Amino acid sequence: MGVVLVHGLWHGAWTWDAVRAALTDRGVDSVAVELPLTDLNADVATTRAALDDxxxxxxxxxxxxxxxxITAAGSHPLVRHLLYVAAFQLDEGESVxxxxxxxxxxxxxxxxAMRVEETEVGLDPVLGAQLLYSDASADVASAATARLRPVGRRLFRGVPAPIAWRSTPSTYLVCAEDRVVHPELQRAMARRATRTVEWPSGHSPALTRPEQVAALLAEIAASC
Known part of the structure; x- marks a missing residue:
């Protein structure tokens, strides 16, 4: 059983480096997807290609x-479980x-914190870092902020299809101290998941709690 990791807005595959190292220590192979972040369909296609590979x-x-x-790409026949990490578990007709x-x-x-241009949306480096990495060390937050990139405006209107969590088991990890996706919104979306886990974490546990994220993933992989 492998693990395929999909990052969020403004980030890249590097988000998962520490989690991947911890997974390797546990004997779990993983792949981190580098999304183009231009539109949802392109990101879904890139993720499905990673599953093919x-x-x-x-x-x-x-x-x-x-x-x-992953709500759309999770319909891939190789997917056995979906894990949403402070994530948008969308239903039909919904977007972020x-x-x-x-x-x-x-x-x-x-x-x-968002800096909206004609075709792209960036993030204010100071306020953005405070929100994304509220419980990270200064060194981790600074290094991550330096790697953020603008994203396409169309991403915010993308509607996933199909809705994979309707037919594939899912776990929702609620980050109870999140300053980006409000915890109450997360809990509402988590009602759609098969299972819910809640941690006293900020928005980016892959950077602040990589060992804990890897342990959760190893547990899920072993149960599939």
Whole structure:
């Protein structure tokens, strides 16, 4: 059983480096996808290609926006389980900017940190780091912030299809101290998952709790 890891907005495959090292120590093979971050369909196609290249059953993991990606890409026949990490577990017709119609949730300061251009959206390095890496060491936060990149505006309107979690088991990891995706919104989306786990973590546990993330993944992989 392998693990395929999908990062969120503004990030890259490097997000998962420490988790992958911890998985290797546990004898679990992994692949981290480098998303183009231009539109959802392209990101889904890239993830499905990574599953093709892996060529064997896998746990598919999505962090934050990566949840939208795995919701669609998770229909791949090799996927045995989906793990949403503070992620967008979307339903039919939903996008990361429009979900759970009719419900309201507390807002975070993420919109204030976003720098919207004609075709791309960047992130203010100071406020963005405070939100993304609120429980990280200064060194980890600084190194990660230096690697962030703008993303395509179309990503925020992308609607996944099909909806893989309807037919594939899923786990939702709620990050209870998240300043990007409000924990109450996470808990609402987690109602769609087969299982929910909650940690007292900020938005980026792959960087702040890699051993714990790897242990959870190894447990899931062993149970598939």
């Amino acid at each position: 892996l060529g064997r059953p896998a746990v598919l993991v999505g962090h934050s926006y990566g949840g939208a990606v 900017s429009r979900l759970l119609p009719g419900e309201s949730f507390p807002e975070t300061s993420l919109p204030e």
